[in-house]
Amino acid sequence: MLFRALVFCGYAFLLAPGVFVFAIAFSSDRFLTFPPPGLSLRWFVALWQHEGLMGAMQRSAILASVVTLLALAIGVPAAYAIARLRFPGREAVFSALTAPLLLPTLVLGLGILLVFFPFGLAATWPGLAIAHLAVTLPFVVRIMATALATLPADLEDAAATLGAPPLTVVRRVTLPLALPGLIASGALTFLISFDEVVISLFIAGPRLSTLPVAMYRYVEGNTDPLVAALAVVLIVFSLAIVLLVERLLGFMRAVGR
Template sequence: MDERRASPGLALLAAIMFLFLLAPVFVVLPLSFSGEAILAFPPTSWSTRWYSQLLVEPKIKDAFLTSLGLAFLTMTLSILIGLPAAYALVRLKVPGSEFMMSLFTAPLLLPSIVLAIAILVVFASLGLLGTFPGLLAGHLIVTLPYAVRVLSTTFSGLPIACEEAASTLGASPLMVFWRVTLPLMTPGIAATAALCFLVSFDEVVLSLFLSGPRVSTLPVEMFHYVETRTDPLIAALSVLLVGITLVVVVVVDRTAGLARTFAK
């Protein structure tokens, strides 16, 4: 493989783009340690009071636990539904597989606001607005296309000769899948889990339409919080969320390898 070094101009442009993307973090991080009662940059005093305040803010705590449970359930169901769907589309070559793949991934082509309004209209007639099952169903609509796409790509990249060799040695189709296919798919499953978890945990547009006074997610509570208050608590929460995202990415990298996972 040709591994020529990038030209200085291209390297400089890449560095500028990285700085541009990371600029909000460079602003939010010092703000989260501000000792002021309102947002002011740069801070004139320093404190960790806003991180402590997160532990006693009831709406933030409840919304965080709701988002955590919602993201975990969404991730689990996305894999349980997406894995057999991807297997059928790629390995079994069911009739109309290309059309079904397009149907599965269609939500990715719609603007978030359009998809949210469509789901709102349907869920309103079903009585699912402002309920946890409604949020879970809505998030599944968003994450399933990612799961099916990543898992289908993983199936396409697997060496089918290994499965055929296991079959010729007398293994049943279920045993082949469990002992050969599934272990080979570990990087793809890890990528799907991380992607679905983060997409669900960070989903705000759809959650704004589907949440209510009985159940609300963390991004929705953050949105409502900044409408009425201007203290650095949200900056502290944002830093924690960036940290959680980095932890998820590092775990995927250490267990499955980002290059192997996303370069199938």
């Protein structure tokens, strides 16, 4: 009972800010006030009609989709080599690919900006995509390396002894078995890229804005509940993706437990 009570208190502490955000998002007032004087959907309608935030949301969705495809295209072969092959420096390669997970995002963003600026990649879409890739690729490598390490190698060996070429073995045997991890890493990569704000603030310029950057700039000069309504939309969207992965695959199975 004590353990359950502690768990409940922990969840309550983590989710309490969301309750305030939801309440303010449905407020009828023109300012951020709690408790709200009345309930209304006016800020969701205003959000739909706000061209700046809607345009930034579309750009973030496109950017996150491109980053997800790039992260999977690079991370899955790298994870396969780490999980299946034995070569000198394998641990060093894995440590190098996952090193960004150990760095504070602020330090990583500043370092990326210093590297990008001489090459003219700052405030450009390619630079922003590469910066997001540096943050998301470690998650793909770690999840897929764990998922591939749990797969029985006997099935791949059996397919190879029956005459299947290596690429056919990967396409017809390995990837279908690793599909839960592939979907989980893709969903997580999309969400991380879509929500990334610190690195985007370093790389994005005044005419290049993702949704988190647009939200940050909006709250600098506005005190209405519009951002709270947008936060509710993002929370529901992220929760829907997580629940979909859990419903279809099971989260622990998806990450390769």
